[in-house]
Amino acid sequence: MYLYSLFGESGRAYRRHSPVMFLFKGALKKTWRFLTALFLTAFYALPLQAAMEVSGVSVFAVEAHQPTAIFMRLHNLGEEGVNLVMAESDLSTRLELHGSRQGHMHALNAIEIPAQASVELKRGGLHIMLFDVEKTLHKGESMPLTLYFDNGEVIKTAAQVIGD
Ligand SMILES: [Cu+2]
16 A cells, blocks of 8 residues: 555556565665564663652561561652562572451552552551562572562662561
């Protein structure tokens, strides 16, 4: 359709019979593929609009293989709500997002941070539960922690080990 408008009626005949035109079409196809690849690469390489700020990341000191809890403040600078969906640490294979209700903890699929608001993960409230930590965490040490958000943001941080 595009070629018709470009070359008119003579273009049509040309396209049917000419090996030159055949090559040209091949080149067009290649160029199109190249542009598509370029566009996709640029799209994925674009720095993500960072919305999340994390501060005051701390974890209670704990003996190896005992559970403990991680706390922090999450601030969403963005125009849309963002969910914390997962946490990972090299020191534990099992981390869970937890809420607390009337002194009882329960697992959550996500912790929502509304647009332009802060959410506090704190003792007796929301927290990240860390099970079966592979080595004793002493006060003053730090523990690597990676946070995953549903807007695609991944934040690598470190939790400061605090005493009870
Ligand atoms: Cu818990």
